[in-house]
Amino acid sequence: MIRIAIDAMGGDFGPEVTLDGAARALERQPDIQFIIFGLEDQCLPILEKYPKLKAKTTFHHCEVAIRMDEKPSQALRRGRYASSMWKSIEAVKLKEADVAVSAGNTGALMAMSKFCLRTMANVERPAIAGIWPTLRGESIVLDVGATIGADSQQLLDYALMGGAMARALFEVRRPTVGLLNVGVEEIKGQEEVKEAGRLLREANIDTIEYFGFVEGDDIGKGTVDVVVTEGFTGNIALKAAEGTARQIADFLRASISRTWVAKLGYLLAKSAFDRVREKMDPRKVNGGVFLGLNGIVIKSHGGTDGEGYAAAIKVGYEMVRNGLFEKIEADLKKYHTLRVPPSGAQEETAQEI
Incomplete structure (x- = not known):
């Protein structure tokens, strides 16, 4: 079972699209378990329309939804620890979810992802891969x-x-x-x-x-x-x-x-x-992948529809199923191990000089 955390409030249309996309994704990948974060008064009525999705979902109410036009610094101050965006990323950090998917504000999502997950060893800057x-x-x-x-x-x-x-x-x-x-x-x-x-x-x-x-x-x-x-x-x-x-x-x-x-x-x-x-x-x-963090985060286009959001979920699903994080970690470790000589070799070189 692959566990996917959803920021239901992200994007131009919020839960109407994110939950529709989750329902479509579940039809195609039935081995998904969803953890959905959002405002319950907006999410729960829509979730009732998708009984199959509801049966495979754990819902968590959040008090804050990050606006699409919010500055990253402002979003981080206002939404840290309390927003649906932060909570979905934090679920990855706490190993409660394997990947987080959001259609929210790109700058805010990157800022929160970096702050919450931190970058991997030897990675100075994360990247968005399309x-x-x-x-x-x-x-x-x-x-x-x-x-x-x-x-x-x-x-x-x-x-x-x-x-x-x-x-x-x-x-x-x-x-x-x-x-x-x-x-x-x-x-x-x-x-x-x-x-x-x-x-x-x-x-x-x-x-x-x-x-x-x-x-x-x-x-x-x-x-x-x-x-x-x-x-x-x-x-x-x-x-x-x-x-x-x-x-x-x-x-x-x-x-x-x-x-x-x-x-x-x-x-x-x-x-x-x-x-x-x-x-x-x-x-x-649809679905940009944040690379270089200690966890997988997928950024969906904010203006997409349910079909596009389902595609972003599928990208996250495939990244987890095929071990993206482990592959990146192994590749970086191998390269940087070969690049930096052992301490003994450095001392011998210093003595020769």
Whole structure:
């Protein structure tokens, strides 16, 4: 039984969407046990509509719901220990749940997750990893907005964590990893990115295969399983891709409805259009994973519907089922053990000098 903690008050629509999503997820993954946190006067009437979900749920009333426009510092002061967001994360810390899922305020969720769970050993900054639809299937991109900027060592840590996530989600034995850059040549890019490339080449890590530099168009091509960048660039890439997908959809709708010939063509090619719509549906890849913390937290889009929220729950489910945390912990420990020589070796080197 996989235990999932739900922040029922998170997102633009609160319990109406989060509980609907939980009910959908339970239909597909019946071995889930839910721990739901929220305001009882809003949650319990909705929960009554889903008897199967209610039977697999432990509900806890919380007095505070974090607003979507609340500043992280304000949310942390007001909601620490009492909010549905904090309680869902705390359930992971206390080992009462295996993963927490929230559609709430991203900044507040990251601040509370860092404060409550803390970062893993040797990880300076956590990252948000997103699942990206590609021509080959799906890839993982990180960081897509947890922190702004990253040095070479942090980018290498992201590569290790992203590789562990790819192994957990895609069940790839040795995923390919690329560093997002302005060109594929080794002389191009910022110094931090070039240095991260050198570290990855020299590290000879057996859990990932370092591909080299990749460019923006390689993300959609699916050139590598994992694309690594810092949060500023990653978030811009994510928002640009989402906006482009909506723009293309609007263009298609406008073109199809322009003439009767276009409408007829749409009817004849409807199955093809349906496949494209299914592939570009952002709900299918909803769910960013917070990596580098002592526990798993999933961030759903705030404006998603029940289907999208169910997809975010599934991401958390798969991360637990395939041992994401254990894979990241083992990979980081192995790398940093090899990177730092034993104390005896350091003393011998000092004596030689």
